[in-house]
Amino acid sequence: MNESEFKDIVKDVESEMRDSLVETSVNGFSVEIVYKSSSGKQKHAANMEFDKNSGKCTITFIAYPTASTPNQFIERVQDRMREVLNN
Numbered sequence: 001m002n003e004s005e006f007k008d009i010v011k012d013v014e015s016e017m018r019d020s021l022v023e024t025s026v027n028g029f030s031v032e033i034v035y036k037s038s039s040g041k042q043k044h045a046a047n048m049e050f051d052k053n054s055g056k057c058t059i060t061f062i063a064y065p066t067a068s069t070p071n072q073f074i075e076r077v078q079d080r081m082r083e084v085l086n087n
Contacts, residue, residue, distance in 0.1 A: 001052045001084055003028055009080040013073060020069045030060075031077075035069040046070040055081035 007026045014024045014033075022034040022043055029050045034043050044063040048070070050056070055078045062070055 001081060003052075005084055006050065006052065006081070009077055009084070013076045013080065016076065017069070017073060021073070033070065033073055035067065035073075037064070037067075046073075048074060050077065050081065053085070055085065 006029055010024055010026050010031055014021050020036055022036060024034075025032040029052050030047065031050065032045060032047045034045050036043060044067060045061070046059060046063065046067075047061040049058045049060055057074045057078060059070070059074075
């Protein structure tokens, strides 16, 4: 998978999750997301690195470890990456 394909996947997932994500930033296969707390009153950040060949994700920073939004984001990105990598 190339960086352009990956960036498109991240932007698609960001669009799908626009109610809970504030923004995403992509640098290669590293992603930073800013997401809303469940109450919507606070914003938190998480950084992650995706493997371009397998889709495996390593979280390098997460401000609120029990938040569901980062995990949902990761699962959606990995699902899309698998679709591309398996075709």
